[in-house]
Amino acid sequence: MMLQSWIDQLKRNGHKVTAPRRKLLQYLDGRDAPFTAEEIYGELSATGVGRATVFRTLKLLQDVGVLVRVHLEHGCQHYQAAPGIPGDTHHHDRIICRECGDIALLDQCPMRSDVSDIARRSGFRIQGHHLDLYGICSSCEELPTKDD
Amino acid sequence: MMLQSWIDQLKRNGHKVTAPRRKLLQYLDGRDAPFTAEEIYGELSATGVGRATVFRTLKLLQDVGVLVRVHLEHGCQHYQAAPGIPGDTHHHDRIICRECGDIALLDQCPMRSDVSDIARRSGFRIQGHHLDLYGICSSCEELPTKDD
DNA sequence: TTGCTTGCAAAAGCTTTGCACCCAC
DNA sequence: GTGGGTGCAAAGCTTTTGCAAGCAA
Numbered sequence: 212m213m214l215q216s217w218i219d220q221l222k223r224n225g226h227k228v229t230a231p232r233r234k235l236l237q238y239l240d241g242r243d244a245p246f247t248a249e250e251i252y253g254e255l256s257a258t259g260v261g262r263a264t265v266f267r268t269l270k271l272l273q274d275v276g277v278l279v280r281v282h283l284e285h286g287c288q289h290y291q292a293a294p295g296i297p298g299d300t301h302h303h304d305r306i307i308c309r310e311c312g313d314i315a316l317l318d319q320c321p322m323r324s325d326v327s328d329i330a331r332r333s334g335f336r337i338q339g340h341h342l343d344l345y346g347i348c349s350s351c352e353e354l355p356t357k358d359d
Numbered sequence: 360m361m362l363q364s365w366i367d368q369l370k371r372n373g374h375k376v377t378a379p380r381r382k383l384l385q386y387l388d389g390r391d392a393p394f395t396a397e398e399i400y401g402e403l404s405a406t407g408v409g410r411a412t413v414f415r416t417l418k419l420l421q422d423v424g425v426l427v428r429v430h431l432e433h434g435c436q437h438y439q440a441a442p443g444i445p446g447d448t449h450h451h452d453r454i455i456c457r458e459c460g461d462i463a464l465l466d467q468c469p470m471r472s473d474v475s476d477i478a479r480r481s482g483f484r485i486q487g488h489h490l491d492l493y494g495i496c497s498s499c500e501e502l503p504t505k506d507d
Numbered sequence: 508t509t510g511c512t513t514g515c516a517a518a519a520g521c522t523t524t525g526c527a528c529c530c531a532c
Numbered sequence: 533g534t535g536g537g538t539g540c541a542a543a544g545c546t547t548t549t550g551c552a553a554g555c556a557a
Contacts, residue, residue, distance in 0.1 A: 349482035
């Protein structure tokens with residue numbers, strides 16, 4: 212679904228659409244939760260894609276805005292498809308499920324309108340923000356609670 | 360200032376207060392911005408502290424709650440003293456300077472009061488959040504702008 | 508064709524582990 | 533005195549780089 216627009220995005224930036232890139236994008240297309248380089252390599256190596264290519268492609272896809280690196284509570288080498296909102300590539304407030312790692316995007320920024328004022332008291336000029344909400348998604352809420 | 364309470368925290372958890380640990384805590388005490396293991400090793404190695412000890416101690420201090428790992432835009436192996444606010448160890452909204460990396464804590468949570476409502480539309484039950492504002496601090500603002 | 512891409516393997520970082528010695532309690 | 537803690541060096545992992553061969557445009 213997003214596949215074609217991602218491919219266009221690559222072309223638009225002057226990059227070739229090669230087999231490994233296509234495979235990586237296909238993987239991305241079928242996946243919503245964040246993944247690590249290791250995970251995707253585990254998946255793609257079977258089809259002959261090299262480790263280095265995975266890293267290079269992940270970096271490339273970040274550069275053209277297809278991927279974003281996400282910073283989870285438990286580590287930060289995770290990647291995820293960037294939300295397809297034109298002109299808004301860098302503002303995606305998220306909700307992350309602590310059980311299953313599922314991520315949803317907020318349809319509305321939950322920041323107060325006077326954020327800049329609050330910030331200015333600290334002497335900062337605000338340029339942007341990065342917000343993750345943490346909680347439990349509906350699917351996990353329904354499951355019998357397993358404590359760990 | 361925090362030094363003594365951190366030392367107590369170590370003892371309370373059954374750990375010894377050794378010279379390297381004391382040095383690391385002293386470093387922490389005089390520092391507010393996040394630092395990496397490398398930075399602190401660079402600082403402490405001159406006094407004879409080994410690399411492994413730095414990593415082991417950082418992990419230990421996280422375990423007892425003195426340190427938290429922070430997740431910055433550009434990487435996540437950063438550590439910082441946990442805010443000494445009892446019962447609020449995990450809620451520190453921050454402002455981070457994109458120039459110098461300096462970090463300030465917000466004195467007020469800039470989230471709207473209806474966050475939970477917004478989130479609930481995604482089917483999530485919200486437990487907490489992690490917010491970083493990004494911008495330019497006053498010191499850097501004053502410097503002649505250097506583009507890179 | 509042409510130069511961007513790739514896979515391999517080696518290198519480079521960063522973090523952990525093994526081990527004998529040491530010191531806070 | 534004793535067991536946890538330490539420094540050193542080597543090992544382990546993850547990520548990057550070099551290079552000749554391959555392939556999309």
